[in-house]
Amino acid sequence: xxxxxxxxxxxxxxxxxxxxxxxxxxxxxxxxxxxxxxxxxxxxxxxxxxxxxxxxxxxxxxxxxxxxxxxxxxxxxxxxxxxxxxxxxxxxxxxxxxxxxxxxxxxxxxxxxxxxxxxxxxxxxxxxxxxxxxxxxxxxxxxxxxxxxxxxxx
Amino acid sequence: xxxxxxxxxxxxxxxxxxxxxxxxxxxxxxxxxxxxxxxxxxxxxxxxxxxxxxxxxxxxxxxxxxxxxxxxxxxxxxxxxxxxxxxxxxxxxxxxxxxxxxxxxxxxxxxxxxxxxxxxxxxxxxxxxxxxxxxxxxxxxxxxxxxxxxxxxx
Amino acid sequence: xxxxxxxxxxxxxxxxxxxxxxxxxxxxxxxxxxxxxxxxxxxxxxxxxxxxxxxxxxxxxxxxxxxxxxxxxxxxxxxxxxxxxxxxxxxxxxxxxxxxxxxxxxxxxxxxxxxxxxxxxxxxxxxxxxxxxxxxxxxxxxxxxxxxxxxxxx
Amino acid sequence: xxxxxxxxxxxxxxxxxxxxxxxxxxxxxxxxxxxxxxxxxxxxxxxxxxxxxxxxxxxxxxxxxxxxxxxxxxxxxxxxxxxxxxxxxxxxxxxxxxxxxxxxxxxxxxxxxxxxxxxxxxxxxxxxxxxxxxxxxxxxxxxxxxxxxxxxxx
Amino acid sequence: xxxxxxxxxxxxxxxxxxxxxxxxxxxxxxxxxxxxxxxxxxxxxxxxxxxxxxxxxxxxxxxxxxxxxxxxxxxxxxxxxxxxxxxxxxxxxxxxxxxxxxxxxxxxxxxxxxxxxxxxxxxxxxxxxxxxxxxxxxxxxxxxxxxxxxxxxx
Numbered sequence: 001x002x003x004x005x006x007x008x009x010x011x012x013x014x015x016x017x018x019x020x021x022x023x024x025x026x027x028x029x030x031x032x033x034x035x036x037x038x039x040x041x042x043x044x045x046x047x048x049x050x051x052x053x054x055x056x057x058x059x060x061x062x063x064x065x066x067x068x069x070x071x072x073x074x075x076x077x078x079x080x081x082x083x084x085x086x087x088x089x090x091x092x093x094x095x096x097x098x099x100x101x102x103x104x105x106x107x108x109x110x111x112x113x114x115x116x117x118x119x120x121x122x123x124x125x126x127x128x129x130x131x132x133x134x135x136x137x138x139x140x141x142x143x144x145x146x147x148x149x150x151x152x153x154x
Numbered sequence: 155x156x157x158x159x160x161x162x163x164x165x166x167x168x169x170x171x172x173x174x175x176x177x178x179x180x181x182x183x184x185x186x187x188x189x190x191x192x193x194x195x196x197x198x199x200x201x202x203x204x205x206x207x208x209x210x211x212x213x214x215x216x217x218x219x220x221x222x223x224x225x226x227x228x229x230x231x232x233x234x235x236x237x238x239x240x241x242x243x244x245x246x247x248x249x250x251x252x253x254x255x256x257x258x259x260x261x262x263x264x265x266x267x268x269x270x271x272x273x274x275x276x277x278x279x280x281x282x283x284x285x286x287x288x289x290x291x292x293x294x295x296x297x298x299x300x301x302x303x304x305x306x307x308x
Numbered sequence: 309x310x311x312x313x314x315x316x317x318x319x320x321x322x323x324x325x326x327x328x329x330x331x332x333x334x335x336x337x338x339x340x341x342x343x344x345x346x347x348x349x350x351x352x353x354x355x356x357x358x359x360x361x362x363x364x365x366x367x368x369x370x371x372x373x374x375x376x377x378x379x380x381x382x383x384x385x386x387x388x389x390x391x392x393x394x395x396x397x398x399x400x401x402x403x404x405x406x407x408x409x410x411x412x413x414x415x416x417x418x419x420x421x422x423x424x425x426x427x428x429x430x431x432x433x434x435x436x437x438x439x440x441x442x443x444x445x446x447x448x449x450x451x452x453x454x455x456x457x458x459x460x461x462x
Numbered sequence: 463x464x465x466x467x468x469x470x471x472x473x474x475x476x477x478x479x480x481x482x483x484x485x486x487x488x489x490x491x492x493x494x495x496x497x498x499x500x501x502x503x504x505x506x507x508x509x510x511x512x513x514x515x516x517x518x519x520x521x522x523x524x525x526x527x528x529x530x531x532x533x534x535x536x537x538x539x540x541x542x543x544x545x546x547x548x549x550x551x552x553x554x555x556x557x558x559x560x561x562x563x564x565x566x567x568x569x570x571x572x573x574x575x576x577x578x579x580x581x582x583x584x585x586x587x588x589x590x591x592x593x594x595x596x597x598x599x600x601x602x603x604x605x606x607x608x609x610x611x612x613x614x615x616x
Numbered sequence: 617x618x619x620x621x622x623x624x625x626x627x628x629x630x631x632x633x634x635x636x637x638x639x640x641x642x643x644x645x646x647x648x649x650x651x652x653x654x655x656x657x658x659x660x661x662x663x664x665x666x667x668x669x670x671x672x673x674x675x676x677x678x679x680x681x682x683x684x685x686x687x688x689x690x691x692x693x694x695x696x697x698x699x700x701x702x703x704x705x706x707x708x709x710x711x712x713x714x715x716x717x718x719x720x721x722x723x724x725x726x727x728x729x730x731x732x733x734x735x736x737x738x739x740x741x742x743x744x745x746x747x748x749x750x751x752x753x754x755x756x757x758x759x760x761x762x763x764x765x766x767x768x769x770x
Contacts, residue, residue, distance in 0.1 A: 008292045010277075013306045015293035037288040039277045039296070042233065042249060046240035053244060062293075070253065073230055076381055079350065081237035083389035086354035087396060088241060090361060095350060099378065106306045114308075123318075123347045134345040138316045139323035139370075142347070152321045152414045154422075162600045164585075167614045169601035191596040193585045193604070196541065196557060200548035207552060216601075224561065227538055235545035242549060260614045268616075384689055387658065391697035394662035395704060398669060403658060407686065431626075431655045442653040446624045447631035447678075452655070460629045460722045462730075470754045472739075475768045477755035499750040501739045501760070504695065504711060508702035515706060524755075532715065535692055543699035550703060568768045576770075 002128055003032045005051035005059035011040040012064035014113040016096060020060055020121040028125050041065060041097070042074055045081030052089040058124050060094045062117065067101045075099070094124045098145065116145035156282055157186045159205035159213035165194040166218035167260075168267040170250060174214055174275035182279050195219060195251070196228055199235030206243040212278050214248045216271065221255045229253070248278045252299065270299035310436055311340045313359035313367035319348040320372035322421040324404060328368055328429040336433050349373060349405070350382055353389030360397040366432050368402045370425065375409045383407070402432045406453065424453035464590055465494045467513035467521035473502040474526035475568075476575040478558060482522055482583040490587050503527060503559070504536055507543030514551040520586050522556045524579065529563045537561070556586045560607065578607035618744055619648045621667035621675035627656040628680035629722075630729040632712060636676055636737040644741050657681060657713070658690055661697030668705040674740050676710045678733065683717045691715070710740045714761065732761035 004024060008017040021033055034056060038047050041063035048059045061082055065075035075097060082093050096117055103109035123144070126133045141149040158178060162171040175187055188210060192201050195217035202213045215236055219229035229251060236247050250270055257263035277298070280287045295303040312332060316325040329341055342364060346355050349371035356367045369390055373383035383405060390401050404425055411417035431452070434441045449457040466486060470479040483495055496518060500509050503525035510521045523544055527537035537559060544555050558579055565571035585606070588595045603611040620640060624633040637649055650672060654663050657679035664675045677698055681691035691713060698709050712733055719725035739760070742749045757765040 010288055010291040010294060010296040012293045013295040013303060015305065015307075017292060035289065035292075036285065037292040038246075038281070039248070039274065039288070039298070042237060043246060045237055046244065046246055049241055050244050064293075072381075073226075074233070076385065077230065077233045077237060079382070079385045080234065080388065081241060083350060083353055083385060084238070084392070085241055087357055087389060087393055090354065090358050092346075092351060092354055094347070110306050110308055120347065127346070131344065134318055134347070135343065137318040138325060138343075138345040139320045139372075140318060141321040142318040144347070149321065151323065152418050153323075154418055164596055164599040164602060164604040166601045167603040167611060169613065171600060189597065189600075190593065191600040192554075192589070193556070193582065193596070193606070196545060197554060199545055200552065200554055203549055204552050218601075227534075228541070231538065231541045231545060234542065235549060238546070239549055264614050264616055267614075380689075384693065387690070387693045388696065391658060391661055391693060392700070395665055395697060395701055398662065398666050400654075400659060400662055402655070428655065435654070439652065442626055442655070443651065445626040446633060446651075446653040447628045447680075448626060449629040450626040450655070457629060459631065460726050460729075462726055472750055472753040472756060472758040474755045475757040475765060477767065479754060497751065497754075498747065499754040500708075500743070501710070501736065501750070501758070504699060505708060507699050508706065508708055511703055512706050526755075535688075536695070539692065539695045539699060542696065543703060546700070547703055572768050572770055575768075 001030060001032050003034060003056045004124065005034045005036065005048065005056035007036045007038065007044055007047045007051065007059060008062035009038055009040050009044065012062065013100070014064065014110055016062040016113050016117040019114050019117040023118045023121040024125060028129065040074065041078035044078055045085045048082060048093045049085040049089060052085070052091045058092050058094065058128055060096055060120065060124055063097045065097060065099050092127055094120050096120045102145070112145045119144040155184055155186050157188060157210045158278065159188045159190065159202065159210035161190045161192065161198055161201045161205065161213060162216040163192055163194050163198065166216065167254070168218065168264055170216040170267050170271040173268050173271040177272045177275040178279060182283065194228065195232035198232055199239045202236060202247045203239040203243060206239070206245045212246050212248065212282055214250055214274065214278055217251045219251060219253050246281055248274050250274045266299045273298040309338055309340050311342060311364045312432065313342045313344065313356065313364040315344045315346065315352055315355045315359065315367060316370035317346055317348050317352065320370065321408070322372065322418055324370040324421050324425040327422050327425040331426045331429040332433060336437065348382065349386040352386055353393045356390060356401045357393040357397060360393070360399045366400050366402065366436055368404055368428065368432055371405045373405060373407050400435055402428050404428045410453070420453045427452040463492055463494050465496060465518045466586065467496045467498065467510065467518035469498045469500065469506055469509045469513065469521060470524040471500055471502050471506065474524065475562070476526065476572055478524040478575050478579040481576050481579040485580045485583040486587060490591065502536065503540035506540055507547045510544060510555045511547040511551060514547070514553045520554050520556065520590055522558055522582065522586055525559045527559060527561050554589055556582050558582045574607045581606040617646055617648050619650060619672045620740065621650045621652065621664065621672040623652045623654065623660055623663045623667065623675060624678040625654055625656050625660065628678065629716070630680065630726055632678040632729050632733040635730050635733040639734045639737040640741060644745065656690065657694035660694055661701045664698060664709045665701040665705060668701070668707045674708050674710065674744055676712055676736065676740055679713045681713060681715050708743055710736050712736045728761045735760040
């Protein structure tokens with residue numbers, strides 16, 4: 001049975017991991033989900049790496065960087081750590097970050113979070129169970145958090 | 155007995171590590187606290203890593219980047235090193251940085267420092283002793299250094 | 309037989325990997341091509357590293373960063389990870405990124421993608437089979453995605 | 463006998479390593495000092511690492527980034543490498559960088575260099591021989607290259 | 617016999633490696649020079665590391681970042697990779713980058729390239745054969761690509 005780690009933060013304002021967990025449970029019954037919560041995005045890389053070293057096959061990392069310049073820097077640092085953690089383990093961590101200033105109000109913020117969390121949950125499952133599904137969508141302008149933009153052809 | 159490392163700097167203007175130590179000693183009697191001081195934030199990563207390699211279960215890193223542009227760059231470099239040190243040890247380092255320009259005066263600066271140091275001390279203890287406490291707060295908009303902003307729901 | 313990995317994304321809007329695959333198949337019959345698709349550019353580094361660790365001799369990584377500032381940051385993070393993956397494996401990853409804002413319209417976007425994908429496919433093959441071909445072009449102002457600018461001599 | 467490495471550059475305009483060496487020799491007779499010079503700040507990380515791997519207990523790295531934007535980027539890259547070298551060796555490298563544009567004239571430039579080199583030499587010696595001296599100064603607003611700014615208390 | 621690697625790109629507009637090779641051959645007969653060419657600056661780090669792992673004692677990396685903002689980012693990424701490659705091998709890589717916008721015309725561009733390539737070739741040889749020559753120039757304001765600016769004394 002595949003093991004999927006979901007790591008989120010207390011800093012974020014939307015419970016994205018639960019949205020992803022629901023999507024995974026409904027679509028892929030035969031998996032084990034392990035959840036962890038850390039304070040902020042900079043605490044995500046090591047927690048994801050711990051889960052991968054403990055046997056998770058893939059991890060999703062959920063975060064919501066704030067509106068300040070320093071928040072952008074923190075997100076950048078976290079992303080670099082998440083990439084490094086993957087290179088150290090040869091496993092994927094699907095980063096699901098929603099920047100608070102992507103939305104103009106709380107309703108929109110929630111919608112972006114739900115769309116991105118759900119679609120990336122499907123991406124994570126495709127990487128594990130059905131890589132061919134991703135292959136068929138190569139270069140087709142897929143987006144998480146909003147509508148796809150489509151491919152450009154000759 | 156769990157070992158907690160507290161590493162701070164002579165550069166900072168507030169003794170945040172002592173505020174955290176007090177919080178930990180009052181709430182979690184059965185721990186051993188090891189303190190170290192380095193000159194500036196860029197000296198924090200290796201000192202934290204040394205403590206983790208010597209057996210600390212978690213480390214808190216306290217720093218106060220100054221107001222100049224170069225200070226922001228130093229903080230960014232330190233943060234990247236702190237993340238890397240965690241990935242090399244598979245243990246958490248809770249970064250407690252207060253930027254000097256977050257406050258408009260010294261009184262406010264002290265208040266931010268106290269709030270952030272104390273709350274992150276609790277976060278560090280939760281990671282060690284009570285991860286479920288963090289899990290219950292997932293996506294709930296917690297802040298250290300100021301008031302929580304709260305979660306956003308459907 | 310040499311093994312060449314081609315990794316692309318569902319985020320990109322042009323199927324660059326297929327353009328590169330066609331170029332390679334037509335010019336270098338005796339190779340084995342392995343293709344993989346990941347969601348976005350930040351998922352490329354680990355997928356490339358996995359392929360290299362599994363025996364690929366070289367990998368090409370195709371991505372199309374979007375127009376937003378955050379997209380530029382993601383591309384930067386991906387590039388750093390791609391460089392690190394090479395240092396960990398001592399093999400080349402040829403990065404083929406086309407920034408969506410390099411072009412003024414979709415037709416131009418496709419042309420840039422095709423030119424860059426095809427020329428970099430030749431570069432990758434030269435690194436594998438004919439390094440002397442690259443040596444002869446040292447310092448000669450070659451460009452991928454547009455016209456060469458030429459060398460400057462005494 | 464403790465071994466202290468001092469690495470500087472031909473690019474810098476002030477011989478800071480000699481100022482630090484003088485401070486160390488006068489205050490701490492029983493040490494062995496090893497000096498090395500490299501072209502620029504980006505050559506410092508590996509030279510410091512070589513010295514640490516060869517048995518130095520601590521290294522000081524002296525550099526003077528120029529006034530141009532590219533010089534700032536070089537200094538940033540060097541600093542990241544210096545932090546990484548420390549994490550790879552579990553030893554301290556005290557970075558002593560003076561940016562040429564910190565001073566308005568050559569006299570001031572020299573004064574900043576002397577103050578920073580001498581104070582950081584003392585910091586390096588404290589890390590080796592007297593960490594308690596640093597502990598007593600935690601959070602007290604110490605500065606190298608200018609006057610201390612002092613601590614902020616409740 | 618010492619082995620010196622020279623790695624350059626097809627992207628650059630001046631054949632700097634040949635200028636450095638000429639300087640080395642004329643001044644230091646008893647060395648073996650190995651040359652490699654890669655497409656762009658981001659391909660330099662791994663090629664340099666391969667050469668160092670294969671026995672080169674030092675490597676020079678030549679590149680010419682273009683005028684666009686993205687070119688600056690690529691150069692930054694390459695530089696970070698070059699520093700990391702050095703830390704992984706404990707050997708020096710002398711980076712010889714000339715930014716295309718350092719010069720106002722092609723004649724000046726060539727002059728900067730020649731000056732920087734030749735002086736850094738001497739630096740590389742000094743690191744290998746005569747480190748004392750660098751030591752004597754510590755803090756003396758040496759420049760590659762233009763005139764020295766000189767030291768500042770008390």
